[in-house]
Amino acid sequence: MHAYRTHSCADLTKANEGDTVRLSGWVHRIRDHGGVLFIDLRDHYGMTQLLCDPDSPVFSEVEKLRSEFCIRIDGNVKARDASLINPKLPTGEVEVYIRDVEVLGGAGELPLMVFGDQEYPEETRLKYRFLDLRREKMQRNMTLRSDVVSSIRKRMWDDNFREYQTPIITASSPEGARDFLVPSRLHPGKFYALPQAPQQFKQLLMVSGFDKYFQIAPCFRDEDPRADRSPTDFYQLDLEMSFVEQQDVFDVIQPVIQGVFEEFGGGRKVDTVWEQISYRDAALWYGTDKPDLRNPIKMQDVSEHFRESGFAIFAKLLEQDGTEIRAIPAPTGGSRKFCDRMNAFAQKEGLPGMGYIFWRDQGQGMEAAGPLAKNIGPERTEAIREQLGLGVGDAAFFLGGKASAFERVAGKARTTIGDELGLTDQDRFAFAWIVDFPMYEADEETGKIDFSHNPFSMPQGGMAALENDPLNVLGYQYDLACNGYELVSGAIRNHQPEIMFKAFELAGYGADEVRKRFGGMVNAFQYGAPPHGGCAAGIDRIVMLLADEANIREVILFPMNQRAEDLMMSAPSEPLPDQLMELGLRVIPQD
Numbered sequence: 001m002h003a004y005r006t007h008s009c010a011d012l013t014k015a016n017e018g019d020t021v022r023l024s025g026w027v028h029r030i031r032d033h034g035g036v037l038f039i040d041l042r043d044h045y046g047m048t049q050l051l052c053d054p055d056s057p058v059f060s061e062v063e064k065l066r067s068e069f070c071i072r073i074d075g076n077v078k079a080r081d082a083s084l085i086n087p088k089l090p091t092g093e094v095e096v097y098i099r100d101v102e103v104l105g106g107a108g109e110l111p112l113m114v115f116g117d118q119e120y121p122e123e124t125r126l127k128y129r130f131l132d133l134r135r136e137k138m139q140r141n142m143t144l145r146s147d148v149v150s151s152i153r154k155r156m157w158d159d160n161f162r163e164y165q166t167p168i169i170t171a172s173s174p175e176g177a178r179d180f181l182v183p184s185r186l187h188p189g190k191f192y193a194l195p196q197a198p199q200q201f202k203q204l205l206m207v208s209g210f211d212k213y214f215q216i217a218p219c220f221r222d223e224d225p226r227a228d229r230s231p232t233d234f235y236q237l238d239l240e241m242s243f244v245e246q247q248d249v250f251d252v253i254q255p256v257i258q259g260v261f262e263e264f265g266g267g268r269k270v271d272t273v274w275e276q277i278s279y280r281d282a283a284l285w286y287g288t289d290k291p292d293l294r295n296p297i298k299m300q301d302v303s304e305h306f307r308e309s310g311f312a313i314f315a316k317l318l319e320q321d322g323t324e325i326r327a328i329p330a331p332t333g334g335s336r337k338f339c340d341r342m343n344a345f346a347q348k349e350g351l352p353g354m355g356y357i358f359w360r361d362q363g364q365g366m367e368a369a370g371p372l373a374k375n376i377g378p379e380r381t382e383a384i385r386e387q388l389g390l391g392v393g394d395a396a397f398f399l400g401g402k403a404s405a406f407e408r409v410a411g412k413a414r415t416t417i418g419d420e421l422g423l424t425d426q427d428r429f430a431f432a433w434i435v436d437f438p439m440y441e442a443d444e445e446t447g448k449i450d451f452s453h454n455p456f457s458m459p460q461g462g463m464a465a466l467e468n469d470p471l472n473v474l475g476y477q478y479d480l481a482c483n484g485y486e487l488v489s490g491a492i493r494n495h496q497p498e499i500m501f502k503a504f505e506l507a508g509y510g511a512d513e514v515r516k517r518f519g520g521m522v523n524a525f526q527y528g529a530p531p532h533g534g535c536a537a538g539i540d541r542i543v544m545l546l547a548d549e550a551n552i553r554e555v556i557l558f559p560m561n562q563r564a565e566d567l568m569m570s571a572p573s574e575p576l577p578d579q580l581m582e583l584g585l586r587v588i589p590q591d
Helices: 122-127 136-158 199-207 246-264 279-286 312-317 336-348 371-388 403-420 497-506 511-517 519-524 539-546 577-583
Strands: 020-033 036-042 047-052 070-079 094-105 181-183 191-193 212-220 233-242 275-278 323-330 355-361 366-369 395-402 431-435 440-442 449-451 477-482 485-492 532-538
Touching (some): 136 233, 199 212, 199 233, 199 519, 246 485, 323 403, 336 403, 511 519
Parallel strands (some): 275 431
Antiparallel strands (some): 212 233, 323 395, 355 395, 485 532
């Protein structure tokens, strides 16, 4: 007999009745029924009920067991009485009568219980993550993650991609976040960087003639944490292809992502037609570049209806350059109570409020109600209703000013309206490509031009486009949004050195600095670089959506907390003096 087990805790069925078996696992729960002990024994695969009464030769030892003891038992398989069968368990028709027991690992007083659904502070869960991971939900989430990664790999290999590993210790690269720097012992005063993404290396692979690359790549970014973002590291499906255009990348990645969501989505509907929406339209319609298309609401510009109108606040706003009035339709939201609630929502978000109009049936026809309706009059109100396609029982909310000042709140309001009115289809995965991103953006205070997205993207129109206003230049850049999250980001790359130098020049990087920072890639592009492009899909976010979790830490084995601390391993920690001396470093105390 094997030293620890003949079966897992999910294997035994009625066919094993009478067998002598050996099981190992953790004591999940103990129940004392009048001197007869019932123990649920748990391992990674499932649960088996154990039975021990005073006639067992090891009854006194079994009485000493406590939750989360790791044990090995020998026993006989017995069929349960029909009235005691547990249909929820694969092993629910049987139980094992304990003949022998060995404690493989005792357990002290538990800081959190594995059995049950009790909620614990995140700090406790992360400090004792090894216990937290024993819980059924966490075991399920991490198994899902492993299965998703395996499925992605198979789908990529089936499409004739090969997996290559790129360096972890490399040079700093501007990817939109802070680097994690690694001091060099052999080169005092110099630093490596952990890669924010394998961006340069995968492009160099295309120059090297490998044509189709992918990798489940670790990426490291010193970022502020969010519910959908790790503050230190994450994994992505990274891919690149040669001799492709934007649509070719879409055609390759869609079957992979769509297939994974169909395979692991638990029967939820998965959109098969992925709309392509320009960045400008996404901002206008949804207030975000990662819209949740399960919500059918589209915002619209209604500025013309308020220009020189009786509503002085909006009329005066529109006299300023760059301002607009935007409407958020709210089908079925036509009650004063709901409108007041949304007005209060806007105030909580830091705005003075949100104007509104709602339409009601007064018995002799439809009437527009609300302060805005009274101020602008029936003709303008009717024109707004017709533009938005609304009717009796519906409402519309209005925000005005420069889009940059109110767009974020407008997007949140759209989401809130969709959720509260039951308009958002919760049982669906809705995808959309966001395309035509601006290459550059200007700092509102200094006016300085910088890259707004990936600096290695090819500008639409090539060199000719860079001769005009940088703020009008669009890039071959694209994101895939799903249910309000960015899942994929990518671009067709800038593979022509003269265009690259010009693109960086507009963002304030001189040719010498470009050669210094990206010398390997610039040099490679002098020797027959092919047109190429690709993308990266966030593994953590994909699994988060599939697991129906709102926090990314629920699908990462050993995540950091909100302050980028590993409470279990006590990281970050202070280095030893000898370590600093060897690296030629000195820590300056912070005031």
